[in-house]
Amino acid sequence: xxxxxxxxxxxxxxxxxxxxxxxxxxxxxxxxxxxxxxxxxxxxxxxxxxxxxxxxxxxxxxxxxxxxxxxxxxxxxxxxxxxxxxxxxxxxxxxxxxxxxxxxxxxxxxxxxxxxxxxxxxxxxxxxxxxxxxxxxxxxxxxxxxxxxxxxxxxxxxxxxxxxxxxxxxxxxxxxxxxxxxxxxxxxxxxxxxxxxxxxxxxxxxxxxxxxxxxxxxxxxxxxxxxxxxxxxxxxxxxxxxxxxxxxxxxxxxxxxxxxxxxxxxxxxxxxxxxxxxxxxxxxxxxxxxxxxxxxxxxxxxxxxxxxxxxxxxxxxxxxxxxxxxxxxxxxxxxxxxxxxxxxxxxxxxxxxxxxxxxxxxxxxxxxxxxxxxxxxxxxxxxxxxxxxxxxxxxxxx
Ligand code: PMP
Numbered sequence: 001x002x003x004x005x006x007x008x009x010x011x012x013x014x015x016x017x018x019x020x021x022x023x024x025x026x027x028x029x030x031x032x033x034x035x036x037x038x039x040x041x042x043x044x045x046x047x048x049x050x051x052x053x054x055x056x057x058x059x060x061x062x063x064x065x066x067x068x069x070x071x072x073x074x075x076x077x078x079x080x081x082x083x084x085x086x087x088x089x090x091x092x093x094x095x096x097x098x099x100x101x102x103x104x105x106x107x108x109x110x111x112x113x114x115x116x117x118x119x120x121x122x123x124x125x126x127x128x129x130x131x132x133x134x135x136x137x138x139x140x141x142x143x144x145x146x147x148x149x150x151x152x153x154x155x156x157x158x159x160x161x162x163x164x165x166x167x168x169x170x171x172x173x174x175x176x177x178x179x180x181x182x183x184x185x186x187x188x189x190x191x192x193x194x195x196x197x198x199x200x201x202x203x204x205x206x207x208x209x210x211x212x213x214x215x216x217x218x219x220x221x222x223x224x225x226x227x228x229x230x231x232x233x234x235x236x237x238x239x240x241x242x243x244x245x246x247x248x249x250x251x252x253x254x255x256x257x258x259x260x261x262x263x264x265x266x267x268x269x270x271x272x273x274x275x276x277x278x279x280x281x282x283x284x285x286x287x288x289x290x291x292x293x294x295x296x297x298x299x300x301x302x303x304x305x306x307x308x309x310x311x312x313x314x315x316x317x318x319x320x321x322x323x324x325x326x327x328x329x330x331x332x333x334x335x336x337x338x339x340x341x342x343x344x345x346x347x348x349x350x351x352x353x354x355x356x357x358x359x360x361x362x363x364x365x366x367x368x369x370x371x372x373x374x375x376x377x378x379x380x381x382x383x384x385x386x387x388x389x390x391x392x393x394x395x396x397x398x
Pocket of ligand 1: 110111112113114116139141181185210212213241242243250251
């Protein structure tokens with residue numbers, strides 16, 4: 001029982017530092033209005049930025065996909081799990097995003113976490129002449145990918161291109177891979193991708209962009225960060241996730257066909273796992289239709305209006321709203337216990353907001369992570385603005 005005692009002590013330590021995380025159980029489909037543990041709530045914490053997770057056309061396509069392909073894929077992609085739906089989805093994604101790349105192909109993954117592990121481990125593969133340059137605020141899956149890649153990795157400070165340039169200039173590696181989130185998941189700001197890409201071209205480096213929060217939400221047609229910035233380069237590797245704006249699940253990598261073929265041949269998170277249910281891929285075809293069509297455009301415009309409303313309406317003196325033009329709108333409270341108390345007070349008012357603590361964010365910067373969605377109404381956003389403004393004015397900090 002030594003192990004159990006040690007684990008219990010560790011858990012107790014987390015509890016004492018207000019770092020224990022608790023799950024809540026949602027009884028209804030993912031939408032702004034949900035029932036949580038039997039209670040009606042207005043939620044501002046999903047990554048369903050376009051409000052597609054319970055869209056009737058996508059839900060219908062999911063059911064149709066189950067009729068066509070059954071419940072599960074039954075095997076990994078390299079055995080017998082690769083269905084027609086997966087193949088169609090990959091072709092559609094390559095055409096949708098790959099216009100900005102050279103000889104592009106796309107590969108569908110079960111999750112974004114696995115896609116990021118796959119890209120970094122397969123491209124670097126312990127090669128002595130390869131180095132990775134990783135942005136300080138990158139998502140955990142990219143950090144884990146750099147660890148598993150078994151090559152020298154240098155971390156550059158957040159959005160600090162001068163520091164990155166110095167590291168690139170200093171490197172003797174034959175292959176240099178710069179890796180960054182596009183929209184930072186806990187800060188909501190956008191990486192300076194055009195300047196970053198120019199720097200990569202200057203130093204002959206590859207740029208891996210994790211557009212988890214941008215795909216579907218950024219760009220006139222929802223093609224994501226590359227479309228938003230009109231980025232074009234043969235040295236780009238693009239990762240988009242499909243469980244956030246696309247409303248379903250999974251992720252994809254879009255890159256030069258040699259990169260994609262390497263992933264198929266070598267990436268362990270691709271090879272050694274059961275393929276996602278084909279019905280998900282079938283549902284994603286419907287999701288892409290919506291994202292790329294007029295409805296997607298309308299939803300992105302509505303979301304942009306809500307973001308503007310939030311930025312104009314929030315009036316804080318002590319808490320710090322981070323500057324963000326994306327759907328991710330963090331409000332830094334500071335200490336863990338304090339932030340939990342604020343989140344609990346909002347929850348009591350029927351408002352569910354993400355409560356983010358270390359190690360996800362640095363110590364002392366615990367924050368509310370408000371996420372807006374095209375599924376919200378202006379009235380709902382006004383309700384949250386009012387609640388946060390009032391709480392900040394009336395709450396006595398300990
Ligand atoms: N990258 C980023 C920036 C993310 O925020 C996330 C998920 N929060 C992922 C990758 C992982 O994607 P998935 O949830 O599909 O595993």
